[in-house]
Amino acid sequence: MMFNKTQQNRQRNFFDPMMRYIIDPAHELVFFADQMDWKYFENDFSSLYADKERASVPIRMMVGALLLEHLYKIDNEVLVRRWVENPYMQYFWGKEFFEYEFPLGPSDFDHFREEVGEEWMRKISAYSIKMRGCLSGKDRMLSDS
Numbered sequence: 001m002m003f004n005k006t007q008q009n010r011q012r013n014f015f016d017p018m019m020r021y022i023i024d025p026a027h028e029l030v031f032f033a034d035q036m037d038w039k040y041f042e043n044d045f046s047s048l049y050a051d052k053e054r055a056s057v058p059i060r061m062m063v064g065a066l067l068l069e070h071l072y073k074i075d076n077e078v079l080v081r082r083w084v085e086n087p088y089m090q091y092f093w094g095k096e097f098f099e100y101e102f103p104l105g106p107s108d109f110d111h112f113r114e115e116v117g118e119e120w121m122r123k124i125s126a127y128s129i130k131m132r133g134c135l136s137g138k139d140r141m142l143s144d145s
Contacts, residue, residue, distance in 0.1 A: 016097040016098055016099075017097065017098045018096060018097055018098075019087055019090065019091045019095060019096055019097065019098060020096075022087050022098065023087050023088060023091055027088050028088075028134075029088040029089065029091060029092040030088065030091060030092075031134075032092060032131055032134070033091055033092045033094070038059075038060050038063075038094070041059055041060070041063045042059045042060070044120070045059045045063075045116065045120070057104060057108055057112070058094070060093060060094050061093050061094075061103070061104065062104075062108070062109075062112040063124060064092050064093040064094070065079060065083075065093075065104070065109065066109075066112075066121075066124045066128075067092075067124060067127060067128045067131065068083075068089060068092065070124070070125055070128030070129075071128045071131050071132060076106070076109050080102045083102055084099075084100065084101065084102055
């Protein structure tokens with residue numbers, strides 16, 4: 001499985017609700033999504049980006065999934081259930097439209113963990129701890145340092 005940079009889908013879908021119309025801009029995941037330096041993760045994962053001939057999963061989706069698991073202390077199965085019913089989790093992943101099906105396969109998480117290795121899993125975990133600190137009001141800024 002190869003992974004790529006965040007893909008921007010700017011084409012308007014008239015049948016699905018746009019996230020910006022159904023979410024509260026003051027929600028914690030909106031804050032995190034807008035404050036995070038997603039390029040930090042994309043740049044450091046650049047060796048994993050897919051070439052043009054292979055299907056890929058955006059880095060933001062995989063890192064976002066792992067951050068949500070750490071932040072809310074949930075496993076893959078719970079994440080999948082919550083993601084399908086939670087527009088804030090979808091917005092956190094960079095989705096512009098609400099989606100009714102989880103976009104990843106069950107093995108995508110395992111493949112990603114193998115690809116990035118233990119060092120990067122520790123960095124993702126450390127970043128989620130910073131996010132948790134923001135939730136408790138200790139710090140309102142996220143940084144990649």
